[in-house]
Amino acid sequence: MSKYSISAFIAGLIFSFGLLLSGMANPEKVLGFLDLFGAWDPSLALVMGGAIAVGLPLFTVAKKRATSVLGAPIQLPSKREIDRRLILGSLAFGIGWGLAGFCPGPGIVAAGALKSGAIVFALSMIAGMWIFYVLEKRKA
Amino acid sequence: MTIDWNAFTPFTALGGGVLIGLASAWLILMNGRIAGISGILGGLFDWTKGDRGWRLAFTLGLLAGPAIWGLFHALPSIEIHASTPMLIAAGLLVGVGTRYAAGCTSGHGVCGLSRLSPRSLAATLTFMGGGFATVYVIRHLLGA
Numbered sequence: 001m002s003k004y005s006i007s008a009f010i011a012g013l014i015f016s017f018g019l020l021l022s023g024m025a026n027p028e029k030v031l032g033f034l035d036l037f038g039a040w041d042p043s044l045a046l047v048m049g050g051a052i053a054v055g056l057p058l059f060t061v062a063k064k065r066a067t068s069v070l071g072a073p074i075q076l077p078s079k080r081e082i083d084r085r086l087i088l089g090s091l092a093f094g095i096g097w098g099l100a101g102f103c104p105g106p107g108i109v110a111a112g113a114l115k116s117g118a119i120v121f122a123l124s125m126i127a128g129m130w131i132f133y134v135l136e137k138r139k140a
Numbered sequence: 141m142t143i144d145w146n147a148f149t150p151f152t153a154l155g156g157g158v159l160i161g162l163a164s165a166w167l168i169l170m171n172g173r174i175a176g177i178s179g180i181l182g183g184l185f186d187w188t189k190g191d192r193g194w195r196l197a198f199t200l201g202l203l204a205g206p207a208i209w210g211l212f213h214a215l216p217s218i219e220i221h222a223s224t225p226m227l228i229a230a231g232l233l234v235g236v237g238t239r240y241a242a243g244c245t246s247g248h249g250v251c252g253l254s255r256l257s258p259r260s261l262a263a264t265l266t267f268m269g270g271g272f273a274t275v276y277v278i279r280h281l282l283g284a
Contacts, residue, residue, distance in 0.1 A: 012201020022156020050157020094270020128235020
């Protein structure tokens with residue numbers, strides 16, 4: 001295994017712990033946050049707040065570097081446009097998120113916890129990603 | 141709107157958020173890559189990229205998290221009430237939608253906002269709005 005894979009595994013593991021600890025891996029908790037007009041659970045706003053509080057200074061460091069600590073180029077998205085694909089894609093994602101309470105990371109983590117509903121969600125999500133891949137490839 | 145103070149868990153939410161921020165910062169600073177889960181998963185389909193090793197390793201880390209957590213501590217509850225057809229519809233919408241938008245809660249929400257990207261802010265406001273509206277319709281209009 002390369003040093004990059006070992007490093008990525010560690011990042012994935014810490015990310016997983018973060019999703020479990022925060023409550024993001026629990027769809028009922030997520031839906032409590034998305035239920036803005038019911039009995040609202042504001043907790044998940046603090047998940048994003050905590051993540052950005054740490055991310056802001058460290059991404060500022062990353063933006064100034066050309067190469068990573070392990071020697072790979074730092075690849076930051078260069079796209080700036082706020083276009084139809086971004087808005088319609090995000091809207092479809094938001095509707096799916098509201099239907100089940102799962103976004104991609106928590107879906108994978110809950111599948112790792114062997115929750116059958118999460119495995120159904122994760123496989124459907126991967127099928128959706130595959131559909132996108134096939135459609136984009138046909139266009140090219 | 142009423143706040144459900146009984147369900148409010150500020151300390152674990154903040155602590156978990158800090159871990160998510162650290163993991164994202166780790167991946168950009170060590171590997172030079174954005175920790176966007178939908179992008180990492182979606183990239184696994186593209187054989188031409190030749191960078192599947194780290195993508196698979198990151199995904200394995202996500203999947204192994206609950207098992208490794210379980211060695212030391214009881215796993216937090218994961219309650220899924222959605223029916224199977226609902227989970228399939230949700231999965232397809234999330235899969236296709238995040239790929240069209242080139243990011244999800246992690247890529248746009250955490251990494252994008254940490255980079256102060258207006259594009260990611262637009263994406264985040266849109267999917268949050270979509271989520272709020274969907275739960276409003278399901279819980280308060282349809283009463284499900």
